[in-house]
Amino acid sequence: ERERLTRLRHTCAITSDGHKVELLANIEQPGDALAAVRAGAVGVGLFRSEFLFMGKSGHLPGEDEQYRAYCEAIDGMQGLPVTIRTIDVGADKPLDKGHKDNHLNPALGLRAIRWSLADPVMFRTQLRAVLRAAAHGKVNLLFPMLAHQHEIRQTLAQVDLARAELDARGAPYGPVQLGAMIEVPAAALMVRSFLKHFDFLSIGTNDLIQYTLAIDRADEAVAHLYDPLHPAVLRLVADVIAQGQAQGKSVCVCGETAGDVGMTRLLLGLGLRSFSMHPAQILAVKQEVLRADTRKLAPWAQQVLQGDEPEDWREPVEARRQGF
Numbered sequence: 533e534r535e536r537l538t539r540l541r542h543t544c545a546i547t548s549d550g551h552k553v554e555l556l557a558n559i560e561q562p563g564d565a566l567a568a569v570r571a572g573a574v575g576v577g578l579f580r581s582e583f584l585f586m587g588k589s590g591h592l593p594g595e596d597e598q599y600r601a602y603c604e605a606i607d608g609m610q611g612l613p614v615t616i617r618t619i620d621v622g623a624d625k626p627l628d629k630g631h632k633d634n635h636l637n638p639a640l641g642l643r644a645i646r647w648s649l650a651d652p653v654m655f656r657t658q659l660r661a662v663l664r665a666a667a668h669g670k671v672n673l674l675f676p677m678l679a680h681q682h683e684i685r686q687t688l689a690q691v692d693l694a695r696a697e698l699d700a701r702g703a704p705y706g707p708v709q710l711g712a713m714i715e716v717p718a719a720a721l722m723v724r725s726f727l728k729h730f731d732f733l734s735i736g737t738n739d740l741i742q743y744t745l746a747i748d749r750a751d752e753a754v755a756h757l758y759d760p761l762h763p764a765v766l767r768l769v770a771d772v773i774a775q776g777q778a779q780g781k782s783v784c785v786c787g788e789t790a791g792d793v794g795m796t797r798l799l800l801g802l803g804l805r806s807f808s809m810h811p812a813q814i815l816a817v818k819q820e821v822l823r824a825d826t827r828k829l830a831p832w833a834q835q836v837l838q839g840d841e842p843e844d845w846r847e848p849v850e851a852r853r854q855g856f
């Protein structure tokens with residue numbers, strides 16, 4: 533089986549009825565780009581930049597150090613696009629593991645973009661490093677956990693300010709596409725306004741499931757209730773994909789769902805054409821894509837969306853997972 537999958541590395545991901553599908557990699561360190569290219573990824577859909585910051589006990593990497601790390605990832609991808617997500621610390625990803633987060637609800641607290649906007653000097657250091665790295669290759673810039681209009685405004689203003697700071701210094705930088713993660717139900721419900729301000733969207737199903745169902749994604753005691761097939765989650769995902777498509781903007785899924793072979797057919801049926809996942813999942817998902825016929829999957833996916841109970845089609849999803 534493994535050998536058969538390896539042979540798919542250089543095969544384009546196209547459904548049996550001719551739809552091209554983009555299979556991208558999630559990475560945590562610049563060195564992971566090697567595994568991404570080896571797995572046949574056509575780019576990095578999610579570089580979780582917080583891993584450059586974690587475990588440094590109070591010392592955050594400066595602009596040049598970050599710039600070098602981003603360039604290393606870009607070089608590693610050999611000309612393929614790299615989507616860098618700004619720092620997403622807090623909750624399940626504490627900056628310093630030794631330091632206990634004393635906040636009552638860290639997942640609902642100062643994390644991700646909230647954390648960045650609370651420290652604009654630190655935020656712009658990262659933005660300048662990314663913008664400079666964009667002079668070396670194709671870079672997309674992605675922002676986690678946005679929920680409010682004023683957060684969108686502040687974020688975009690910080691990008692402008694970072695560019696102005698580079699201009700003032702005469703430092704070269706490149707163009708970037710700007711994207712928002714849709715991982716809070718409020719953002720999914722307000723997707724139209726996100727589409728007004730951003731070039732692309734990326735659905736973070738890990739957090740979207742957590743916040744839609746009020747299930748801590750890291751709590752074993754409620755892990756059985758953490759359900760990517762819950763109709764409420766699927767309806768939010770479906771709507772974001774449909775609205776993005778209607779505006780001609782790219783929508784990716786970059787949570788674990790994207791690398792779950794049990795979910796590939798359903799996501800294709802909902803119209804998704806861009807998936808970002810751990811490199812180890814890419815070939816198995818590609819195999820599902822090659823076998824898929826969206827003419828059959830689209831009406832089936834609509835039926836699934838109308839249902840109240842996922843039980844009747846949970847079984848086929850499980851069976852596909854077992855098959856790999």
Ligand code: PEP
Pocket residue numbers: 578580620715735736737738739740786787788
């Ligand atoms: C997500 O929430 O689905 C996501 C991709 O981001 P992270 O897992 O890093 O929170």
Ligand code: MG
Pocket residue numbers: 676715736738739
């Ligand atoms: Mg997330």
